[in-house]
Amino acid sequence: MDIIPQIIANSIIAGSVYTLIAVSFNLIYGATKFFNITHGVMTAIGAYAVFFFGKQMGLSVWVAVLIGVLIAGMIGWLLDRFIYRPLREKKASQLALLVASLGAFTVLQALIAIIFTSRFQTLTHGVGVQKTFEIAGGIITQTQVLIVIAALVVTAGLMFFLKCTRFGKAVRAVSDDNEVSKIIGINTDRIIGIIFFIGSAIAGLAGILVGFDTAIEPTMGLVLLLKGVIAAIVGGIGSIYGGAIGALLLGFVENFGIIKIASEWKDAIAFGLLILFLIFRPRGIVRT
Amino acid sequence: MNTDKEKLLQLKGVSVQYGGVHALDTVSVSLDEGEVVALMGPNGAGKSTILKAIFGLAPLHTGRVLWYERPFTPVPHEVVRNGIAFVPQGRRVFTTLSVEENLEIGGYGIRDEKELKKRIESVMDMFPALKQKRKTLSGTLSGGQQQMLAIARGLMIDPKVLLLDEPSLGLAPKVVKEVFKKIAEINKNRKTAIMIVEHNIQSLLSVAHRGYVLDKGRIVAEDEAEKLTSSGILERVFTGRL
Numbered sequence: 013m014d015i016i017p018q019i020i021a022n023s024i025i026a027g028s029v030y031t032l033i034a035v036s037f038n039l040i041y042g043a044t045k046f047f048n049i050t051h052g053v054m055t056a057i058g059a060y061a062v063f064f065f066g067k068q069m070g071l072s073v074w075v076a077v078l079i080g081v082l083i084a085g086m087i088g089w090l091l092d093r094f095i096y097r098p099l100r101e102k103k104a105s106q107l108a109l110l111v112a113s114l115g116a117f118t119v120l121q122a123l124i125a126i127i128f129t130s131r132f133q134t135l136t137h138g139v140g141v142q143k144t145f146e147i148a149g150g151i152i153t154q155t156q157v158l159i160v161i162a163a164l165v166v167t168a169g170l171m172f173f174l175k176c177t178r179f180g181k182a183v184r185a186v187s188d189d190n191e192v193s194k195i196i197g198i199n200t201d202r203i204i205g206i207i208f209f210i211g212s213a214i215a216g217l218a219g220i221l222v223g224f225d226t227a228i229e230p231t232m233g234l235v236l237l238l239k240g241v242i243a244a245i246v247g248g249i250g251s252i253y254g255g256a257i258g259a260l261l262l263g264f265v266e267n268f269g270i271i272k273i274a275s276e277w278k279d280a281i282a283f284g285l286l287i288l289f290l291i292f293r294p295r296g297i298v299r300t
Numbered sequence: 301m302n303t304d305k306e307k308l309l310q311l312k313g314v315s316v317q318y319g320g321v322h323a324l325d326t327v328s329v330s331l332d333e334g335e336v337v338a339l340m341g342p343n344g345a346g347k348s349t350i351l352k353a354i355f356g357l358a359p360l361h362t363g364r365v366l367w368y369e370r371p372f373t374p375v376p377h378e379v380v381r382n383g384i385a386f387v388p389q390g391r392r393v394f395t396t397l398s399v400e401e402n403l404e405i406g407g408y409g410i411r412d413e414k415e416l417k418k419r420i421e422s423v424m425d426m427f428p429a430l431k432q433k434r435k436t437l438s439g440t441l442s443g444g445q446q447q448m449l450a451i452a453r454g455l456m457i458d459p460k461v462l463l464l465d466e467p468s469l470g471l472a473p474k475v476v477k478e479v480f481k482k483i484a485e486i487n488k489n490r491k492t493a494i495m496i497v498e499h500n501i502q503s504l505l506s507v508a509h510r511g512y513v514l515d516k517g518r519i520v521a522e523d524e525a526e527k528l529t530s531s532g533i534l535e536r537v538f539t540g541r542l
């Protein structure tokens with residue numbers, strides 16, 4: 013059997029997960045110009061909310077997912093409202109924001125571990141085999157189909173929203189020039205708050221989907237953040253479209269890179285790609 | 301002049317400090333209905349800070365801002381609701397938005413879609429060069445076109461007051477002339493009161509009624525525009541022989 017179709021399928025699935033992280037990271041980065049590390053832990057927050065409400069409380073899967081996404085969004089909004097926004101108002105340096113964000117990441121991750129232990133958990137009951145599909149010789153599970161659909165819908169949705177809606181245009185204005193946006197009458201803090209909500213909710217969704225696909229653990233956010241950020245930088249920092257392209261490229265490079273070598277090399281390959289871009293095309297594929 | 305008219309906008313005894321630097325030191329300026337007032341002075345005199353103070357973008361150490369003789373605490377994104385438009389120094393159009401989108405966002409407070417469209421068309425009619433570039437990314441416009449767009453964006457709210465910070469900066473003489481023609485037109489046709497910061501004294505005198513001369517954060521002269529030029533104060537301030 014030819015392995016290429018399966019590798020392509022795996023590339024697209026990985027690329028889709030990275031897409032969700034990268035585009036939401038870029039959405040927030042665009043509006044704030046700040047490297048939001050806490051973004052990673054939103055994946056774990058979403059996943060553990062589903063674990064709690066779905067598996068432990070026994071709510072239906074869809075309700076639990078909805079709650080998980082909303083909780084991630086809400087916590088993102090709260091972090092901005094009570095940590096990042098006061099820092100912005102005090103004209104804190106980028107470094108201060110970065111450290112605050114790292115601190116919030118660590119605290120939230122620790123809280124999850126304290127409440128739910130550090131053990132691996134699954135979001136589904138038992139080890140029930142998922143429904144699978146075969147597409148052009150590649151096997152893909154039901155959850156993985158959802159991951160790909162989610163990535164497509166989120167990316168297209170965000171692009172439409174930014175391009176065509178009044179609110180989206182205001183977001184682009186704020187990303188372009190915060191001060192002039194204020195002068196024109198845009199409540200930039202409110203816009204940034206909403207952006208944090210949307211971006212964090214998307215990251216939460218990514219964590220939930222990964223949880224259904226494999227398993228969850230409190231530290232799951234770190235690897236996802238790193239991959240998402242690599243994709244964001246490779247594609248073009250701050251750009252939705254760029255984030256998605258970078259994520260897909262990363263998915264393919266990682267999965268094709270390990271055809272002949274051990275899969276432990278995946279992360280090294282990802283960082284190799286990042287370094288190549290930082291040297292030869294630092295503004296990313298779409299050149300932001 | 302214009303003492304019978306109601307004072308639209310005033311700064312009274314305003315001081316602004318950045319660290320130890322006195323950007324403004326108990327400065328008072330005013331703008332009447334329909335008036336064009338010039339703010340002149342060398343680099344770092346505090347001209348931009350006056351305009352920023354009106355928008356709450358500079359921290360007031362002392363003093364007040366008054367709108368129709370009533371004090372108000374300027375919150376940057378709310379000042380525009382009074383009908384005050386600010387075109388800041390350095391053009392600062394939204395470079396990643398198209399010309400049309402810049403205007404659209406300039407009318408951010410206008411809820412009625414039809415009204416918004418109407419305003420865009422009426423502003424475009426004033427600036428035919430922009431009309432042709434409607435879908436163009438404004439980052440790719442020429443300096444003069446960007447300045448026109450920045451002014452046009454300010455006009456989207458149909459302002460009572462327009463604050464202009466060095467609209468001629470970095471533009472070719474011919475373009476400067478065009479910009480000032482537009483500014484005079486705006487004042488004449490729309491009765492918009494204008495407070496304008498400008499280095500280009502020649503162009504300024506063609507439009508300004510009254511002027512203030514600033515130096516090191518203080519107002520050193522205030523008079524009708526022609527009198528300011530004939531007094532020789534400008535030369536003295538700009539050559540540092542005050």
Ligand SMILES: Nc1ncnc2c1ncn2[C@@H]1O[C@H](COP(=O)(O)OP(=O)(O)OP(=O)(O)O)[C@@H](O)[C@H]1O
Pocket residue numbers: 318319321322323341342343344345346347348349350389
């Ligand atoms: N954000 C700031 N932080 C610190 N100092 C500032 C800030 N903004 C202005 N200043 C200082 O305040 C003083 C007045 O600045 P302002 O920009 O108002 O001058 P200006 O008259 O507009 O000059 P120019 O003609 O160069 O635009 C200057 O000494 C400037 O360095």
Ligand SMILES: [Mg+2]
Pocket residue numbers: 347348349389465
């Ligand atoms: Mg200035």
